Amino acid sequence: MSWRCRVFSKWVSVIIVFVIIAALAIPLPGEAATYSDLQKKNEQLEQQKKATQQQLSEVKSKTQDAFQALVELQSQIEKLEQQSSSLVQRRQLLEEQIATLDSQIKDLEKTIEEERANLEQTLVTMYKWQKVAPSALVLVVTSSVNPELATYALEKVLTNQNDKLESYEDNVAKLHAKRKEIAEAKNEVAQTIESLQTQLATLQSKYDERESLYAQLKKEQNKYASQLAMIEQQQREVSAEIQRMLSSTKLSSNANSSGFIKPMSGMVTSPFGWRINPLTGRGKDFHTGIDVANQYGTPIKASRTGVVIWAGWKTGYGLCVIIDHQDGYGTVYAHMSRIAVKSGQKVSAGTVVGYEGSTGWATGPHLHFEIRIQGEPTNPAKFVQF
Numbered sequence: 001m002s003w004r005c006r007v008f009s010k011w012v013s014v015i016i017v018f019v020i021i022a023a024l025a026i027p028l029p030g031e032a033a034t035y036s037d038l039q040k041k042n043e044q045l046e047q048q049k050k051a052t053q054q055q056l057s058e059v060k061s062k063t064q065d066a067f068q069a070l071v072e073l074q075s076q077i078e079k080l081e082q083q084s085s086s087l088v089q090r091r092q093l094l095e096e097q098i099a100t101l102d103s104q105i106k107d108l109e110k111t112i113e114e115e116r117a118n119l120e121q122t123l124v125t126m127y128k129w130q131k132v133a134p135s136a137l138v139l140v141v142t143s144s145v146n147p148e149l150a151t152y153a154l155e156k157v158l159t160n161q162n163d164k165l166e167s168y169e170d171n172v173a174k175l176h177a178k179r180k181e182i183a184e185a186k187n188e189v190a191q192t193i194e195s196l197q198t199q200l201a202t203l204q205s206k207y208d209e210r211e212s213l214y215a216q217l218k219k220e221q222n223k224y225a226s227q228l229a230m231i232e233q234q235q236r237e238v239s240a241e242i243q244r245m246l247s248s249t250k251l252s253s254n255a256n257s258s259g260f261i262k263p264m265s266g267m268v269t270s271p272f273g274w275r276i277n278p279l280t281g282r283g284k285d286f287h288t289g290i291d292v293a294n295q296y297g298t299p300i301k302a303s304r305t306g307v308v309i310w311a312g313w314k315t316g317y318g319l320c321v322i323i324d325h326q327d328g329y330g331t332v333y334a335h336m337s338r339i340a341v342k343s344g345q346k347v348s349a350g351t352v353v354g355y356e357g358s359t360g361w362a363t364g365p366h367l368h369f370e371i372r373i374q375g376e377p378t379n380p381a382k383f384v385q386f
């Protein structure tokens with residue numbers, strides 16, 4: 001009794017293996033897909049998916065950076081454009097001021113010309129009066145004033161005119177100075193505008209560069225996204241294929257349910273079905289297989305031709321081999337001390353798949369053997385005489 005095993009009556013983990021492997025069904029050309037093909041395909045698809053997801057996330061992050069750079073460049077460009085625009089307005093204002101000054105200067109220069117002409121006229125009059133006929137001055141000025149007074153008056157006129165002219169000339173000089181000042185300011189503004197325009201051109205070309213990089217990244221992102229969608233679609237197709245395969249392998253009266261041989265000879269220590277839990281000694285437990293005991297290390301043979309779909313450790317089962325017989329039947333060999341086959345390997349009835357042991361939930365060395373139909377445990381005694 002001590003070598004009885006306890007295996008979960010729940011077949012969840014084994015069913016999961018079936019489903020996972022089933023999810024990989026991609027038939028090879030000219031040949032029906034086996035679970036091993038599917039397993040390989042699944043690994044490939046998963047690897048592709050991970051690699052693509054990695055690439056996608058890298059490209060996404062690069063795209064975000066590129067977008068951020070574009071936003072920053074755009075804001076710099078807008079700032080410079082605002083500066084430039086306000087400077088252009090200032091330049092226009094200065095140009096208007098210059099034009100006003102020019103017009104003022106022109107008017108004043110005209111006045112100066114006139115004043116200069118007046119002054120010349122006075123000088124000519126004086127000259128004539130002094131050189132040609134001093135008495136004539138009396139006639140020019142006034143007939144009742146004496147020549148000395150007339151001369152005085154003329155000199156007064158001359159002085160006044162001269163003062164006026166000087167004042168105008170002074171004003172013109174001031175206007176010219178102001179104009180010069182404004183023109184310098186205008187030139188300064190024009191230079192700043194030019195420098196801003198250069199900066200803007202540089203930024204704009206940077207922006208264009210980044211924009212095409214962004215477009216490129218966006219394209220790549222779309223490429224990886226559609227690759228990922230394709231892989232996921234393939235995975236769905238694989239799942240569908242498996243479902244189709246499983247439903248098409250439903251047992252019919254024609255299905256070959258024979259051909260099972262005894263995996264190991266020995267004593268049946270626990271039959272299939274309800275029993276007292278062998279580990280606790282309490283409670284009812286559904287035993288999903290049959291336990292056969294022999295000497296530790298006795299070779300265990302494949303019960304029927306098929307493909308190994310699991311060769312490794314499973315909780316409860318310990319070192320365990322699962323063979324798919326590809327017509328809805330599967331067999332399980334548990335608690336081995338050593339496994340002799342690999343997943344994906346084709347085996348014939350009688351091929352040694354491992355050696356008896358007590359790995360997993362076993363209280364002593366024995367083989368826990370199961371036959372499953374569409375994943376449902378069935379009594380092995382119906383197929384094999386122990």
Ligand SMILES: [Zn+2]
Pocket residue numbers: 004005006007270287289290291367368369
């Ligand atoms: Zn068992």
